[in-house]
Amino acid sequence: MNEKSEDGIINSSLGSITQGASIHFIGKVISNILGFILNALLTRGLGATQYGLYAYGNTIITISAALARMGSGKAVLRFLPAYDDRPQRQNKVIGLAYLTSFLSGIFLGVILYVTAPLISTHTLRNPLLVDVIRVLAIVLPFNTAFKLTNAIFRAKERMEYLVLVGQILRPLSYITVVTIALGVGYLLDGVIFGIAVASVLLFGISLHILVNRLGMTPNIWENNEKDIKSFYNYSLPLVLKDVGQLLYKRVDIIMVGILLIESDVGIYKVGWLIAGVITLPLGAFNQIFPPVASRLYSKNNMGELNSVYKRITRWTLTIAIPPALIAVVYGQEILGIFGPEFTKGVLVLALFTTAQLTNCAVGPTGFLLMMTDHQYLSMLNQGALGILNIVLNYIFILRFGLIGAAIATGGVLAFINLLRVWEIWHLESLFPYNSKILKPVAAGIISGVIMYVMSLLLSGYILLISGIVLGCSAFVLLLYTLGIEEEDLTFFKNQIIQ
Structure with a gap:
Protein backbone atom coordinates (compact mmCIF):
# COMPACT_ATOMS: atom_id res chain seq x y z
CA MET A 1 0.00 0.00 0.00
CA ASN A 2 1.46 3.41 -0.99
CA GLU A 3 1.79 6.38 1.37
CA LYS A 4 -1.08 8.28 -0.23
CA SER A 5 -3.46 5.35 0.24
CA GLU A 6 -2.37 4.95 3.86
CA ASP A 7 -2.99 8.65 4.52
CA GLY A 8 -6.40 8.28 2.94
CA ILE A 9 -7.33 5.40 5.25
CA ILE A 10 -5.97 7.22 8.32
CA ASN A 11 -7.81 10.45 7.49
CA SER A 12 -11.01 8.57 6.66
CA SER A 13 -10.86 6.73 10.00
CA LEU A 14 -9.98 9.90 11.90
CA GLY A 15 -12.75 11.76 10.08
CA SER A 16 -15.32 9.19 11.16
CA ILE A 17 -14.01 9.25 14.74
CA THR A 18 -13.81 13.05 15.01
CA GLN A 19 -17.24 13.53 13.47
CA GLY A 20 -18.76 11.18 16.03
CA ALA A 21 -16.59 12.67 18.78
CA SER A 22 -17.71 16.21 17.90
CA ILE A 23 -21.37 15.25 18.13
CA HIS A 24 -20.76 13.34 21.35
CA PHE A 25 -18.64 16.15 22.82
CA ILE A 26 -21.34 18.75 22.24
CA GLY A 27 -23.95 16.39 23.65
CA LYS A 28 -21.73 15.54 26.61
CA VAL A 29 -21.13 19.20 27.41
CA ILE A 30 -24.91 19.71 27.45
CA SER A 31 -25.29 16.49 29.47
CA ASN A 32 -22.69 17.62 32.02
CA ILE A 33 -24.36 21.00 32.40
CA LEU A 34 -27.72 19.30 32.90
CA GLY A 35 -26.10 16.75 35.23
CA PHE A 36 -24.54 19.57 37.23
CA ILE A 37 -27.97 21.20 37.55
CA LEU A 38 -29.54 17.85 38.53
CA ASN A 39 -26.98 17.14 41.24
CA ALA A 40 -27.12 20.71 42.52
CA LEU A 41 -30.92 20.35 42.82
CA LEU A 42 -30.52 17.04 44.63
CA THR A 43 -27.80 18.19 47.02
CA ARG A 44 -29.58 21.44 47.82
CA GLY A 45 -33.03 19.84 48.04
CA LEU A 46 -32.12 16.65 49.88
CA GLY A 47 -29.01 17.60 51.84
CA ALA A 48 -25.81 15.55 52.14
CA THR A 49 -27.42 12.65 54.07
CA GLN A 50 -30.38 11.95 51.77
CA TYR A 51 -28.25 12.69 48.70
CA GLY A 52 -25.83 10.07 50.05
CA LEU A 53 -28.69 7.54 50.20
CA TYR A 54 -29.67 8.40 46.61
CA ALA A 55 -26.06 8.09 45.41
CA TYR A 56 -25.59 4.80 47.24
CA GLY A 57 -28.78 3.20 45.88
CA ASN A 58 -28.03 4.49 42.39
CA THR A 59 -24.53 2.99 42.56
CA ILE A 60 -25.95 -0.43 43.45
CA ILE A 61 -28.34 -0.23 40.49
CA THR A 62 -25.56 0.94 38.15
CA ILE A 63 -23.45 -2.08 39.10
CA SER A 64 -26.43 -4.40 38.62
CA ALA A 65 -27.28 -2.91 35.21
CA ALA A 66 -23.71 -3.43 33.99
CA LEU A 67 -23.84 -7.07 35.12
CA ALA A 68 -27.27 -7.57 33.56
CA ARG A 69 -26.01 -6.59 30.10
CA MET A 70 -23.79 -9.71 30.25
CA GLY A 71 -21.24 -8.13 27.91
CA SER A 72 -23.89 -7.65 25.20
CA GLY A 73 -23.08 -3.94 24.79
CA LYS A 74 -19.45 -4.71 23.94
CA ALA A 75 -20.57 -7.57 21.67
CA VAL A 76 -22.71 -5.29 19.50
CA LEU A 77 -19.76 -2.87 19.23
CA ARG A 78 -17.61 -5.73 17.97
CA PHE A 79 -20.06 -7.53 15.66
CA LEU A 80 -22.33 -4.89 14.11
CA PRO A 81 -19.48 -3.16 12.23
CA ALA A 82 -18.16 -6.56 11.11
CA TYR A 83 -21.63 -7.40 9.68
CA ASP A 84 -22.14 -3.97 8.12
CA ASP A 85 -23.14 -5.47 4.77
CA ARG A 86 -25.48 -8.09 6.32
CA PRO A 87 -28.44 -6.33 7.98
CA GLN A 88 -30.27 -9.58 8.75
CA ARG A 89 -27.21 -10.83 10.65
CA GLN A 90 -27.12 -7.55 12.57
CA ASN A 91 -30.77 -7.96 13.56
CA LYS A 92 -30.00 -11.41 14.96
CA VAL A 93 -27.10 -10.05 17.02
CA ILE A 94 -29.33 -7.26 18.36
CA GLY A 95 -32.12 -9.71 19.18
CA LEU A 96 -29.76 -11.95 21.11
CA ALA A 97 -28.33 -8.95 22.96
CA TYR A 98 -31.78 -7.67 24.00
CA LEU A 99 -32.95 -11.10 25.12
CA THR A 100 -29.82 -11.56 27.24
CA SER A 101 -30.00 -8.11 28.81
CA PHE A 102 -33.71 -8.12 29.57
CA LEU A 103 -33.82 -11.59 31.16
CA SER A 104 -30.71 -10.86 33.22
CA GLY A 105 -32.20 -7.51 34.27
CA ILE A 106 -35.37 -9.20 35.53
CA PHE A 107 -33.36 -11.82 37.41
CA LEU A 108 -31.11 -9.30 39.16
CA GLY A 109 -34.02 -6.93 39.78
CA VAL A 110 -35.89 -9.63 41.70
CA ILE A 111 -32.79 -10.41 43.77
CA LEU A 112 -32.29 -6.73 44.64
CA TYR A 113 -35.96 -6.25 45.55
CA VAL A 114 -35.91 -9.21 47.93
CA THR A 115 -32.54 -8.45 49.51
CA ALA A 116 -32.99 -4.65 49.87
CA PRO A 117 -33.61 -4.83 53.66
CA LEU A 118 -30.51 -7.00 54.08
CA ILE A 119 -28.40 -4.56 52.04
CA SER A 120 -29.63 -1.65 54.17
CA THR A 121 -28.93 -3.50 57.42
CA HIS A 122 -25.33 -4.26 56.45
CA THR A 123 -24.49 -0.87 54.91
CA LEU A 124 -26.10 2.50 55.72
CA ARG A 125 -28.71 1.06 58.10
CA ASN A 126 -31.38 3.47 56.91
CA PRO A 127 -34.92 2.26 56.00
CA LEU A 128 -35.13 4.85 53.21
CA LEU A 129 -32.41 2.94 51.37
CA VAL A 130 -34.78 -0.06 51.10
CA ASP A 131 -37.34 2.07 49.23
CA VAL A 132 -34.67 3.50 46.92
CA ILE A 133 -33.30 0.08 45.97
CA ARG A 134 -36.73 -1.51 45.48
CA VAL A 135 -38.12 1.20 43.22
CA LEU A 136 -34.99 1.24 41.06
CA ALA A 137 -34.87 -2.59 40.99
CA ILE A 138 -38.33 -2.68 39.38
CA VAL A 139 -37.10 -0.64 36.41
CA LEU A 140 -33.68 -2.34 36.20
CA PRO A 141 -34.58 -4.35 33.04
CA PHE A 142 -35.59 -1.12 31.26
CA ASN A 143 -32.42 0.67 32.34
CA THR A 144 -30.36 -2.26 31.11
CA ALA A 145 -32.10 -2.34 27.73
CA PHE A 146 -31.79 1.46 27.43
CA LYS A 147 -28.01 1.26 27.87
CA LEU A 148 -27.85 -1.52 25.28
CA THR A 149 -29.77 0.60 22.78
CA ASN A 150 -27.21 3.37 23.22
CA ALA A 151 -24.45 0.84 22.48
CA ILE A 152 -26.27 -0.09 19.26
CA PHE A 153 -26.39 3.60 18.25
CA ARG A 154 -22.61 3.72 18.80
CA ALA A 155 -21.98 0.58 16.81
CA LYS A 156 -24.02 1.99 13.90
CA GLU A 157 -22.13 5.30 14.24
CA ARG A 158 -25.40 7.20 14.69
CA MET A 159 -24.17 9.49 17.42
CA GLU A 160 -26.98 12.00 16.94
CA TYR A 161 -29.47 9.52 18.41
CA LEU A 162 -27.20 8.55 21.30
CA VAL A 163 -26.70 12.22 22.14
CA LEU A 164 -30.38 13.07 21.82
CA VAL A 165 -31.68 10.26 24.02
CA GLY A 166 -28.78 9.41 26.31
CA GLN A 167 -27.22 12.81 26.90
CA ILE A 168 -30.02 15.34 26.51
CA VAL A 200 -39.20 3.48 31.45
CA LEU A 201 -40.30 6.26 29.08
CA LEU A 202 -36.71 6.80 27.91
CA PHE A 203 -36.34 3.14 26.95
CA GLY A 204 -39.56 3.34 24.92
CA ILE A 205 -38.27 6.40 23.05
CA SER A 206 -34.90 4.79 22.30
CA LEU A 207 -36.51 1.57 21.03
CA HIS A 208 -38.86 3.60 18.79
CA ILE A 209 -35.85 5.35 17.22
CA LEU A 210 -34.00 2.06 16.70
CA VAL A 211 -36.91 0.45 14.88
CA ASN A 212 -38.41 3.39 13.02
CA ARG A 213 -35.37 5.56 12.29
CA LEU A 214 -32.60 3.01 11.86
CA GLY A 215 -34.90 0.34 10.42
CA MET A 216 -33.51 -2.37 12.70
CA THR A 217 -35.78 -5.11 14.03
CA PRO A 218 -34.35 -7.34 16.79
CA ASN A 219 -34.59 -11.00 15.76
CA ILE A 220 -34.32 -13.62 18.48
CA TRP A 221 -35.70 -16.59 16.54
CA GLU A 222 -33.22 -17.29 13.73
CA ASN A 223 -29.95 -17.52 15.65
CA ASN A 224 -28.38 -20.94 15.23
CA GLU A 225 -25.98 -22.70 17.56
CA LYS A 226 -22.94 -21.24 15.80
CA ASP A 227 -24.30 -17.67 16.09
CA ILE A 228 -25.09 -18.08 19.78
CA LYS A 229 -21.70 -19.64 20.54
CA SER A 230 -19.84 -16.86 18.71
CA PHE A 231 -21.85 -14.16 20.54
CA TYR A 232 -21.33 -15.57 24.03
CA ASN A 233 -17.70 -16.53 23.40
CA TYR A 234 -17.07 -12.80 23.02
CA SER A 235 -19.58 -11.35 25.48
CA LEU A 236 -19.30 -13.64 28.52
CA PRO A 237 -15.58 -13.00 29.23
CA LEU A 238 -16.45 -9.32 29.17
CA VAL A 239 -19.00 -9.87 31.95
CA LEU A 240 -16.12 -10.66 34.27
CA LYS A 241 -14.25 -7.73 32.76
CA ASP A 242 -17.21 -5.46 33.58
CA VAL A 243 -17.37 -6.91 37.09
CA GLY A 244 -13.71 -6.07 37.61
CA GLN A 245 -14.18 -2.60 36.16
CA LEU A 246 -17.08 -1.95 38.51
CA LEU A 247 -15.03 -3.23 41.42
CA TYR A 248 -12.39 -0.58 40.85
CA LYS A 249 -14.79 2.17 39.75
CA ARG A 250 -17.78 1.68 42.07
CA VAL A 251 -16.82 -0.57 44.97
CA ASP A 252 -15.26 2.40 46.73
CA ILE A 253 -18.68 4.07 47.09
CA ILE A 254 -20.15 0.81 48.41
CA MET A 255 -17.34 0.48 50.96
CA VAL A 256 -17.58 4.14 52.01
CA GLY A 257 -21.23 3.41 52.79
CA ILE A 258 -20.35 0.31 54.79
CA LEU A 259 -17.47 1.79 56.75
CA LEU A 260 -18.44 5.47 57.02
CA ILE A 261 -21.74 7.44 57.01
CA GLU A 262 -24.38 8.65 54.51
CA SER A 263 -23.07 12.21 54.22
CA ASP A 264 -19.59 10.89 53.37
CA VAL A 265 -21.11 8.93 50.48
CA GLY A 266 -22.69 12.12 49.12
CA ILE A 267 -19.48 14.15 49.45
CA TYR A 268 -17.44 11.37 47.86
CA LYS A 269 -19.88 10.97 44.96
CA VAL A 270 -19.83 14.68 44.13
CA GLY A 271 -16.01 14.61 43.97
CA TRP A 272 -16.16 11.59 41.65
CA LEU A 273 -18.76 13.24 39.40
CA ILE A 274 -16.78 16.47 39.01
CA ALA A 275 -13.57 14.58 38.24
CA GLY A 276 -15.49 12.63 35.60
CA VAL A 277 -15.68 15.80 33.50
CA ILE A 278 -11.96 15.31 32.80
CA THR A 279 -12.76 12.19 30.77
CA LEU A 280 -15.18 14.04 28.51
CA PRO A 281 -12.77 14.08 25.50
CA LEU A 282 -11.84 10.42 26.02
CA GLY A 283 -15.50 9.46 26.17
CA ALA A 284 -16.17 11.45 23.00
CA PHE A 285 -13.43 9.75 20.96
CA ASN A 286 -14.29 6.35 22.45
CA GLN A 287 -17.78 6.49 20.97
CA ILE A 288 -16.67 5.77 17.39
CA PHE A 289 -13.12 4.50 17.94
CA PRO A 290 -14.18 0.87 18.74
CA PRO A 291 -16.02 0.16 15.45
CA VAL A 292 -13.28 1.95 13.46
CA ALA A 293 -10.56 -0.03 15.27
CA SER A 294 -12.53 -3.24 14.66
CA ARG A 295 -12.65 -2.54 10.92
CA LEU A 296 -8.94 -1.64 10.63
CA TYR A 297 -7.90 -4.67 12.67
CA SER A 298 -10.14 -7.02 10.67
CA LYS A 299 -8.48 -5.76 7.45
CA ASN A 300 -4.99 -6.01 9.00
CA ASN A 301 -4.33 -2.28 8.56
CA MET A 302 -2.10 -2.18 11.64
CA GLY A 303 0.06 0.77 10.60
CA GLU A 304 -3.00 2.89 10.04
CA LEU A 305 -4.50 1.71 13.33
CA ASN A 306 -1.35 2.74 15.21
CA SER A 307 -1.36 6.19 13.59
CA VAL A 308 -4.99 6.73 14.56
CA TYR A 309 -4.23 5.50 18.09
CA LYS A 310 -1.32 7.96 18.54
CA ARG A 311 -3.23 10.99 17.30
CA ILE A 312 -6.41 10.25 19.25
CA THR A 313 -4.35 9.82 22.44
CA ARG A 314 -2.57 13.14 21.93
CA TRP A 315 -5.81 14.98 21.16
CA THR A 316 -7.51 13.43 24.19
CA LEU A 317 -4.76 14.48 26.59
CA THR A 318 -4.58 17.99 25.11
CA ILE A 319 -8.29 18.65 25.61
CA ALA A 320 -8.31 17.07 29.10
CA ILE A 321 -5.48 19.16 30.60
CA PRO A 322 -7.35 22.50 31.11
CA PRO A 323 -10.37 21.04 33.02
CA ALA A 324 -7.98 18.93 35.10
CA LEU A 325 -6.05 22.04 36.13
CA ILE A 326 -9.29 23.83 36.99
CA ALA A 327 -10.49 20.95 39.20
CA VAL A 328 -7.18 20.67 41.08
CA VAL A 329 -6.43 24.38 41.57
CA TYR A 330 -10.00 25.59 42.16
CA GLY A 331 -11.54 22.51 43.79
CA GLN A 332 -12.62 24.37 46.93
CA GLU A 333 -14.59 26.95 44.93
CA ILE A 334 -16.22 24.31 42.68
CA LEU A 335 -17.35 22.09 45.56
CA GLY A 336 -18.76 25.12 47.38
CA ILE A 337 -21.42 25.40 44.68
CA PHE A 338 -23.02 22.19 46.00
CA GLY A 339 -23.09 23.47 49.58
CA PRO A 340 -20.49 24.27 52.27
CA GLU A 341 -20.49 20.70 53.66
CA PHE A 342 -19.23 19.36 50.31
CA THR A 343 -15.95 21.31 50.48
CA LYS A 344 -14.72 18.55 52.78
CA GLY A 345 -14.08 16.56 49.58
CA VAL A 346 -11.46 18.89 48.06
CA LEU A 347 -8.61 16.37 48.40
CA VAL A 348 -10.87 13.58 47.10
CA LEU A 349 -11.52 15.70 44.01
CA ALA A 350 -7.79 16.38 43.49
CA LEU A 351 -6.91 12.68 43.73
CA PHE A 352 -9.66 11.59 41.35
CA THR A 353 -8.76 14.35 38.90
CA THR A 354 -5.16 13.13 38.77
CA ALA A 355 -6.32 9.56 38.18
CA GLN A 356 -8.72 10.60 35.43
CA LEU A 357 -6.04 12.67 33.71
CA THR A 358 -3.94 9.49 33.61
CA ASN A 359 -6.96 7.77 32.09
CA CYS A 360 -7.05 10.37 29.30
CA ALA A 361 -3.27 10.26 28.85
CA VAL A 362 -3.40 6.63 27.60
CA GLY A 363 -6.19 7.27 25.10
CA PRO A 364 -8.55 4.51 23.95
CA THR A 365 -6.19 1.70 25.02
CA GLY A 366 -8.89 -0.31 26.83
CA PHE A 367 -11.16 -0.47 23.79
CA LEU A 368 -8.16 -1.21 21.57
CA LEU A 369 -7.41 -4.34 23.61
CA MET A 370 -11.00 -5.54 23.18
CA MET A 371 -11.27 -4.70 19.47
CA THR A 372 -8.06 -6.65 18.76
CA ASP A 373 -9.68 -9.79 20.24
CA HIS A 374 -7.95 -9.71 23.63
CA GLN A 375 -11.21 -9.89 25.56
CA TYR A 376 -9.86 -12.59 27.88
CA LEU A 377 -6.91 -10.41 28.84
CA SER A 378 -9.30 -7.52 29.49
CA MET A 379 -11.25 -9.85 31.75
CA LEU A 380 -8.13 -10.81 33.72
CA ASN A 381 -7.03 -7.16 33.99
CA GLN A 382 -10.29 -5.96 35.44
CA GLY A 383 -10.85 -8.95 37.68
CA ALA A 384 -7.41 -8.82 39.32
CA LEU A 385 -7.46 -5.06 39.75
CA GLY A 386 -11.04 -5.12 41.03
CA ILE A 387 -10.02 -7.48 43.81
CA LEU A 388 -6.96 -5.32 44.53
CA ASN A 389 -9.21 -2.27 44.78
CA ILE A 390 -11.44 -3.97 47.38
CA VAL A 391 -8.43 -4.86 49.53
CA LEU A 392 -6.85 -1.40 49.24
CA ASN A 393 -10.14 0.40 49.92
CA TYR A 394 -10.70 -1.63 53.08
CA ILE A 395 -7.20 -0.93 54.39
CA PHE A 396 -7.07 2.74 53.40
CA ILE A 397 -10.63 3.68 54.47
CA LEU A 398 -10.04 2.27 57.94
CA ARG A 399 -6.75 4.17 58.17
CA PHE A 400 -7.46 7.44 56.34
CA GLY A 401 -11.27 7.62 56.08
CA LEU A 402 -12.79 9.31 53.03
CA ILE A 403 -9.39 10.23 51.57
CA GLY A 404 -8.26 6.60 51.79
CA ALA A 405 -10.97 5.49 49.36
CA ALA A 406 -9.84 8.07 46.81
CA ILE A 407 -6.18 7.04 47.20
CA ALA A 408 -7.03 3.37 46.65
CA THR A 409 -9.38 3.78 43.69
CA GLY A 410 -7.38 6.57 42.05
CA GLY A 411 -4.18 4.56 42.35
CA VAL A 412 -5.74 1.43 40.87
CA LEU A 413 -7.25 3.43 37.98
CA ALA A 414 -3.85 4.96 37.14
CA PHE A 415 -2.11 1.58 37.38
CA ILE A 416 -4.49 -0.28 35.08
CA ASN A 417 -4.15 2.36 32.39
CA LEU A 418 -0.37 2.10 32.41
CA LEU A 419 -0.67 -1.70 32.36
CA ARG A 420 -2.92 -1.60 29.28
CA VAL A 421 -0.42 0.56 27.39
CA TRP A 422 2.29 -2.04 28.00
CA GLU A 423 0.00 -4.93 27.04
CA ILE A 424 -1.16 -3.49 23.72
CA TRP A 425 2.45 -2.60 22.86
CA HIS A 426 3.70 -6.09 23.80
CA LEU A 427 0.90 -7.99 22.02
CA GLU A 428 0.21 -5.87 18.92
CA SER A 429 3.21 -3.48 18.73
CA LEU A 430 0.86 -0.51 19.06
CA PHE A 431 2.13 2.46 21.10
CA PRO A 432 0.33 5.78 21.71
CA TYR A 433 3.25 8.18 22.28
CA ASN A 434 5.86 10.16 20.39
CA SER A 435 7.67 13.45 21.08
CA LYS A 436 4.70 15.51 19.85
CA ILE A 437 2.84 14.84 23.10
CA LEU A 438 5.36 16.98 25.05
CA LYS A 439 3.89 20.24 23.72
CA PRO A 440 0.49 20.04 25.49
CA VAL A 441 2.24 18.77 28.63
CA ALA A 442 4.56 21.82 28.71
CA ALA A 443 1.65 24.19 28.02
CA GLY A 444 -0.29 22.57 30.87
CA ILE A 445 2.53 22.95 33.41
CA ILE A 446 2.97 26.67 32.70
CA SER A 447 -0.80 27.30 32.69
CA GLY A 448 -1.12 25.50 36.02
CA VAL A 449 1.45 27.81 37.60
CA ILE A 450 -0.45 30.87 36.30
CA MET A 451 -3.74 29.54 37.71
CA TYR A 452 -2.14 28.84 41.09
CA VAL A 453 -0.76 32.37 41.30
CA MET A 454 -4.30 33.65 40.64
CA SER A 455 -5.53 31.62 43.64
CA LEU A 456 -3.11 33.55 45.88
CA LEU A 457 -4.55 36.88 44.78
CA LEU A 458 -8.30 36.24 44.51
CA SER A 459 -11.00 34.04 46.09
CA GLY A 460 -14.59 32.83 45.68
CA TYR A 461 -16.54 33.03 42.45
CA ILE A 462 -14.37 35.90 41.16
CA LEU A 463 -11.34 33.60 41.33
CA LEU A 464 -13.24 30.74 39.71
CA ILE A 465 -14.39 32.79 36.72
CA SER A 466 -11.23 34.88 36.15
CA GLY A 467 -8.91 31.94 36.84
CA ILE A 468 -10.67 29.69 34.35
CA VAL A 469 -10.66 32.37 31.62
CA LEU A 470 -7.00 33.33 32.14
CA GLY A 471 -5.76 29.77 32.62
CA CYS A 472 -7.49 28.36 29.53
CA SER A 473 -6.44 31.36 27.43
CA ALA A 474 -2.83 30.88 28.53
CA PHE A 475 -2.97 27.18 27.64
CA VAL A 476 -4.28 27.85 24.12
CA LEU A 477 -1.75 30.64 23.52
CA LEU A 478 1.15 28.52 24.76
CA LEU A 479 0.05 25.59 22.60
CA TYR A 480 -0.08 27.86 19.57
CA THR A 481 3.34 29.34 20.40
CA LEU A 482 4.91 25.89 20.75
CA GLY A 483 3.48 24.99 17.36
CA ILE A 484 0.43 23.01 16.27
CA GLU A 485 1.35 19.86 14.37
CA GLU A 486 1.21 20.16 10.58
CA GLU A 487 -0.65 16.85 10.25
CA ASP A 488 -3.35 18.15 12.60
CA LEU A 489 -3.73 21.45 10.72
CA THR A 490 -4.00 19.62 7.39
CA PHE A 491 -6.53 17.15 8.74
CA PHE A 492 -8.83 19.74 10.32
CA LYS A 493 -8.61 22.05 7.30
CA ASN A 494 -9.73 19.14 5.11
CA GLN A 495 -12.58 18.40 7.53
CA ILE A 496 -13.76 22.03 7.37
CA ILE A 497 -13.57 22.04 3.56
CA GLN A 498 -15.60 18.84 3.38
Missing part, protein backbone atom coordinates in the same frame (compact mmCIF):
# COMPACT_ATOMS: atom_id res chain seq x y z
CA LEU A 169 -33.44 13.74 27.08
CA ARG A 170 -32.25 11.57 29.96
CA PRO A 171 -30.84 14.28 32.27
CA LEU A 172 -33.52 16.75 31.14
CA SER A 173 -36.30 14.33 32.10
CA TYR A 174 -34.62 13.66 35.47
CA ILE A 175 -34.34 17.40 36.17
CA THR A 176 -38.03 17.79 35.34
CA VAL A 177 -39.25 15.03 37.65
CA VAL A 178 -36.87 16.06 40.47
CA THR A 179 -38.02 19.68 40.23
CA ILE A 180 -41.67 18.62 40.34
CA ALA A 181 -41.10 16.24 43.26
CA LEU A 182 -39.17 18.77 45.34
CA GLY A 183 -41.53 21.57 44.34
CA VAL A 184 -44.63 19.80 45.69
CA GLY A 185 -42.89 18.86 48.93
CA TYR A 186 -41.70 15.30 48.30
CA LEU A 187 -38.16 14.33 49.26
CA LEU A 188 -36.21 11.16 48.47
CA ASP A 189 -39.14 8.78 47.85
CA GLY A 190 -40.82 11.16 45.40
CA VAL A 191 -37.56 11.86 43.58
CA ILE A 192 -36.78 8.15 43.11
CA PHE A 193 -40.31 7.34 41.90
CA GLY A 194 -40.14 10.14 39.32
CA ILE A 195 -36.74 8.96 38.06
CA ALA A 196 -38.08 5.40 37.73
CA VAL A 197 -41.04 6.52 35.58
CA ALA A 198 -38.74 8.65 33.41
CA SER A 199 -36.42 5.64 32.90
